Amino acid sequence: METVILVVVIALVVIGALGGLIVGSRKRKQLPPPPPAAPDITAPPAEPHVGDEAETPREEPRRTIEEVDLPEGSAGAPVAVEEPPSLVEAPAIEIPEPTAGRLVRLRARLSRSQNALGKGLLTLLSREHLDEDTWEEIEDTLLTADVGVQPTQELVERLRERVKVLGTRTPDELRGLLREELLNLLGTDFDRTVKTEPEASKPGIVMVVGVNGTGKTTTTGKLARVLVADGRTVVLGAADTFRAAATEQLQTWGDRVGAFTVRGPDGGDPASVAFDAVKEGKEMGYDVVLIDTAGRLHTKTGLMDELGKVKRVVEKHAPLDEVLLVLDATTGQNGLVQARVFAEVVDITGIVLTKLDGTAKGGIVIAVQRELGVPVKLVGLGEGADDLAPFEPEAFVDALIGE
Template sequence: MPTQDLFLIIAVAAVVLILGVGTAFLLRGRKTPPGTYTSTRDANDQPAGSGGTAVAEPEAPAAPAPAVEPAQAPPVGPDLGVEQLPEAAVLEVPAPVRGRLARLRARLVRSNNALGKGLLALLSRDTIDEDVWDEIEETLLLADLGTEPTQELVGALRERVKVEGSRDPQHVHDMLREELVRLVDPSMDRELASQRHPDRPAIVMVVGVNGVGKTTTIGKLARVLVAQDKDVLLGAADTFRAAAAEQLATWGDRVGVPTVKADVDGADPASVAFEAVRAGIEQEVDVVMIDTAGRLQNKVGLMDELGKIKRVVEKQATVDEVLLVLDATTGQNGLNQAKVFSEVVNVTGIVLTKLDGTAKGGIVVAIQRQLGVPVKLVGLGEGPDDLAPFDAEAFVDALLD
């Protein structure tokens, strides 16, 4: 065979060999290894609830789901968690409780309260005839004092004016002050039941209709208790209103108070309240405060549920205080609300909000007379520390100042 033909055959063979090896190498690199499945779906494009696990061929084992750190820690019960304050957060220092009473008086003095001013003007007239007494009675009724307390006050004033007969402004002021203080009744026990028991925290439930500011009131009350050096835990049992639990937790975070809340919307409010009390007992806090959903007093189902929350909580500990939050500007409608709530959960104290923005200071007397329950706290404004313990004499002084 000629030398040229031999070289040609060798060259062709070499080319064929090189192509064969390269093709085999490429095919080897594209082969799917046994036991795996390659999906064109993006890692973030998994069906809801799949936990990121790929769909495998029948003979291939499913890939393990990634570990997920819990968003809330530590867990307290099924679908419940304690909202803890971030370690780096700077806590606010609530205003002292004692100074709040002075602010109450100052704000009521500045408010347009017709009760004290109107009565002093009428009683200081040179002649007090039946027309004047009619005006006094009308003033008291417009101030939401209520029919029975109005008649009682007018009768007492009539007798004193007849006997004492003085028109001196200071004497009239002192006389009116004495009668109003007697009506507001400083002898009622207005102490908040917030003292820890030997074996458990004090339990406080907060109730009321929609829109009166229950969650905000609890946040402000937590600040009052923190200012008194008490350890507090909040229970977000309002599971119906969107973001109610987050709102409550935000109030607590500002002063270092943890919140027990459900991790899912629409959880059973009684369960949340139960877990809050259990957490409070385990952590040995001083006070557990439970927020509840707002409800209309004429909705029987919702009111029954409120009673259920109280019964479930009392499987662990007696509820020491049931505070009913009322808007002072609602007047007589607030009395109807108070009566129904008191029948369902045995209200022990009233929180009266927006008192500084109304001329109807008589609502304090009317509520206490109808329920036999004291006003224990009053809201003074929109600020975080605008909540103060109610003091009968300071309240009357502010009306007459």
């Protein structure tokens, strides 16, 4: 009996040991990997890390437009085609106002600001008794109008003689008397034409000089309009290289009337630009070359010397036909100081008086001509493009003393 129990116990132990081995082997067996998760289409693609091998690009077959399926509803739909940007139209060429009689047409504007001188003189001369005090007032009126000391003394002396001989003094007689004497001072025998037709070969060469603030660049542009109105072709030389605004301004004036503008780099050599302008004018067969120089302070000796250099360089091509000095009529006697210095450097041949409409000091015309011995050839009577007019002594005096 004991033997049977022992056998049963041994059998149970053996069965238990075998069961433990089976269970342990099951626990040690690796489970199969889980199925891969669906890719997240919203997540950004992983960036390659340092050392990763770049994938060799694969060429995919390209499909023609016939093989591409259009989305439903798009068949026959119009395709929007972007239109090319419209080209900027070039500015229309302007036709300047004719210059013949331009001063007469602007006479009303001139007389509004100038006839204070004429009316003042006529009022004084119409007094019943012309005593010494009255003649002193006449002198003061002329000096205030910037006629100048010497011309004033000459005018008063002649007026005294003629009034004494005349005896009776009706308004018409006084007006005629004053008109004659003013014309005598202005000079009617000056040649006031702007020389732009050289005898040898064109182009005519005109250099425009003056100090800053006199309206020199604007005057050069307006002079181009005067010449174009008279049927001339014009080249503009922007030799005021120290002011970028002056170059742009002159370019604009030229574009408006079809003039060709030669310009150089900002701060470049003015003489070089002037030389190139004359060269272009000769090669292209233009009639006139206008050279706008930098505004020179007459107290700066070095700058004035440079202006002389521009003149010498230009004359390597051909002699200058005109050197026009632009003066501001409102500067009065200070303008005469400027005129004196410029005349010593570049041999002034004519004067342009600007801002003559804004002052009652029209006598500067007489004074500056007397100072330089050269005529006033052009006057600026306003800010309009065609307000630069050839100077006509008769029209000027008529505006000065009124009707």
